[in-house]
Amino acid sequence: MNATERRQAFRAVLAGSTCVHPASVFDAISGRIAAELGFETAILGGSVASLAVLGAPDHIILTLTEFADLIRRITRAGAPPLLVDADHGYGNALSVMRTVEELETAGVAALTIEDTLLPRPFGPDKPALLSLEEGLGKIRAALAARSDPALVIVARTSALSLTGVADAVARARAYAEAGADGIFITGLTDLAQLDALREATGLPILVGNAKAGLGGAAAFAAHGGRVALQGHATFPAAMQAVHDTLKALRDGTAPKDLRGLPDNAATKRWQRDDQYDAAIKDFLGG
Incomplete structure (x- = not known):
């Protein structure tokens, strides 16, 4: 498949009625093995990219160029449609535009832009969110920067675990109204939260870390989940x-x-x- 075909395949996953687990990949061979095993999609996490390129923890010190180079090696090798964690877009909304341009050229099928305050600012380590206005500006910038309309732009929020369900719903609704193709959430603790997000946005939900015991992919699918991560065990292995x-x-x-x-x-x-x-x-x- 060429890049557009991989993006269309990822969109088909989002438009379907099931929830899939992406293969966590980190290089050309791992991507190729994921394709051989029949994974519908793959993911390159920011933490995994930092380990693969720098041998460093996920402190947002990987550069956009390093990230795009790694992605290019994975996509050209025949990996399944690749979702990548583009973190905060490597800066402000203008940097997000550059990020989308580079990652689209590198062949990604989908990318997430999150509203977490990154990189860590000076002072005590207390996770925080961007204002809704700034987060919304980044999503709008990402959408404006893509040249292939098949490229999937996913708005990611950590609001569930940092500010609560009401704020997560409000942010997701705003991102959906701006034109995001999906909502990526972390910190899921209750399937009712998926229902609320789905009802507010009408968009497919991608689930990052979630509380154990919620029922897995089948349960997520029934509540609007279409992609659910299983962590990133391949690189540690x-x-x-x-x-x-x-x-x-x-x-x-x-x-x-x-x-x-x-x-x-x-x-x-x-x-x-x-x-x-x-x-x-x-x-x-x-």
Whole structure:
């Protein structure tokens, strides 16, 4: 699929009646594996990108250029339609416009812009929200900046956990009226909150972290949820695998005795040996 087709596929997910779990990806191979396993969509979290590029925690120190470069590697490798966490848009509303331009060019299917006050300001660490007016300005700027109308712009708010349901509903309604394609929420504790957001906006809801025991994807789907994250376990799993492999080698394990490695067939499939072999035959004389 080309970029527009991936965006249309993501829109089909949002327009459907089920709720899907996106694959958390972080590089070309993880994106390709997610596609092979049949994931309808994938996600690159800001925290994951910071780890993958900088080996650093999620303190909003990754640059837009670094983020876009990583995304480009993932999308060109054939990942499922990719949703990315664009945080606060890397600055004010003008920076949001630049962010949308860069990430659209990098091939994302959808991106979120949030109304959390980021990066952390000087002083005590107390999470806070932008004013509704500033948050709304960012969403309007994001919508104005896209050139492919199929690109999905999702307004993200942390209001549920920071200021309460009433403020979350008011913000979501304003973002919907501005033209956002979906609402991404964090801090869900009750399915009635999904109902309130859906009723106020008429938009599909994307669920970040949610209280355990709410019923999972089937329950979310019945209340307007269309995408529900399952955390970002793949990158920590990869870190542990690297650690265990290097430690085993350091401790004297022979390479042939290492555990947890993919077989040659899987490796060749994931790196698309057959396509490169065909290209060598066609263009390099065998």
